[in-house]
Amino acid sequence: MNRITGGSSNTHPKVKPMKAAIYNRYGPANVVQLTDRPVPTPRAGEVLIRVHASSVTAADTMIREGIPRFGRLFLGLRGPKITAMGTQFAGDIIAVGSEVTTFETGNRVFGETGMNFGAHAEYAVVDAKGVIAPIPAGMTYQEAAALCDGPLTDMNFLRNLADLQPGQHILINGAAGSLGTAAVQLAKSFGAEVTGVCSTRNVAFVKSLGADHVIDYNREDFTTRHGTYDVIYDTVGKSSFEAARPALKKDGQYISPVLSLKLLRQMLFGNCWRRQKAKFSATGMLPPEKQMPLVKDLTDRIALGHLRMVIDRKFPLSRIGEAHAYVDTGHKRGNVIIEIDAA
Incomplete structure (x- = not known):
């Protein structure tokens, strides 16, 4: 050595x-x-x-x-x-x-x-x-x-923030990006029903990752689907809690790794009195003792073939x-x- x-x-x-x-x-x-x-x-x-x-x-x-x-x-x-x-x-x-x-x-x-x-x-x-x-x-x-970019961030959001359960319906905005491509696959490994949102050219690609449903954002605004989703995971921060709220179920959660002042205000004030919640986490700033269990869970899922x-x-x-x-x-x-x- x-x-x-x-x-x-x-x-x-x-x-x-x-x-x-x-x-x-x-x-x-x-x-x-x-x-x-x-x-x-x-x-x-x-x-x-x-x-x-x-x-x-x-x-x-x-x-x-x-x-x-x-x-x-x-x-x-x-x-x-x-x-x-x-x-x-x-x-x-x-x-x-x-x-x-x-x-x-x-x-x-x-x-x-x-x-x-x-x-x-x-x-x-x-x-x-x-x-x-x-x-x-x-x-x-x-x-x-x-x-440690998309997959590890996704594990934190799906497991720790959303506490995603089998049978729940999650929408992943930005499903063709680095976070989204992993999130679609990992959410399926949690047993969730997955809807991906992407551009026209990526619809077939996101479907190939295992998404149950795919929304082409050039043709449809997912926020018009009232009361549909348990979790909306906005991987790209292109929407907002206020815009997405109608598409959430009564106890639904909007989660995003992209922090803005608007999201911060919604978390600080809206979460106090609403059943629907907005959540953010900076995964890379968590201490190693918080991240390493996520790494272990992630590599276990990789060994089972749940992520490419x-x-x-x-x-x-x-x-x-x-x-x-x-x-x-x-x-x-x-x-x-x-x-x-x-x-």
């Missing part, structure tokens, strides 16, 4: 600098730059990962733009406090710090770096007690790189700005993956 014995040892498996994506100001896709940075050294309790794949998500593009603006209270008011980019990774552990007992060099792992970012790079250091787990058998690095990852496009790290621009279009189908080859 390549173990670094000191918590701040200078021992290092790599001398050459690594390539990493950074941004120094908020803005469009062209603010993303590729630069050379020192390969990080794992401290006590950390592991060093040779990253083979990462993903660019809608959350990544929002962070890059500094939106919503109240998010800058955490990211930096005038510009990003942390210029490193990316949170999702899949790769190999190549060194472990002292006090690490759960992983060893050579392990194939996936996970997320959280608010430390840095996954859009050739190497990343991760807390061994953080959100990190073995890649499921038979899964590629590219597929595993997106597990959908990859729309792959970009090399050298073209990560193009990946951001593509995600900005809002028309990706599934996940956008960054393939990373160390020099």
Whole structure:
């Protein structure tokens, strides 16, 4: 095992600098730059990962733009406090710090770096007690790189927020995106009746994922279906609790991972006196002890064949700005993956 014995040892498996994506100001896709940075050294309790794949998500593009603006209270008011980019990774552990007992060099792992970012790079250091787990058998690095975006978020929303039960009817808005493609499949694994909402070109595709019903938003507004759904999962934040309420059953729930001031107001005030509820959660900001049971549930369902990852496009790290621009279009189908080859 390549173990670094000191918590701040200078021992290092790599001398050459690594390539990493950074941004120094908020803005469009062209603010993303590729630069050379020192390969990080794992401290006590950390592991060093040779990253083979990462993903660019809608959350990544929002962070890059500094939106919503109240998010800058955490990211930096005038510009990003942390210029490193990316949170999702899949790769190999190549060194472990002292006090690490759960992983060893050579392990194939996936996970997320959280608010430390840095996954859009050739190497990343991760807390061994953080959100990190073995890649499921038979899964590629590219597929595993997106597990902590859509699928993990979906597990939190379907299991923890909605408490989705067999036989309940859930509508998934944005069913062709990275969250939606996984949510359709996972909701079926919960035993729910699933309606997906997507564009005309994606109707057959969403049906192929297992959706019982599909609504083409170009032809029908799902909010006109009165009292139909136990849960409305707005993965893209394109609707609102107020607009969706008529389509919910009396005790229905509107859940969304996209926080807006409007949704925040509805949660703070409307939830106090309405039987219908609006709910939000920032899955990636939950502590690891809250996320890892979701990871275990997710990988168990993968082992049972309940989820196949959908990859729309792959970009090399050298073209990560193009990946951001593509995600900005809002028309990706599934996940956008960054393939990373160390020099």
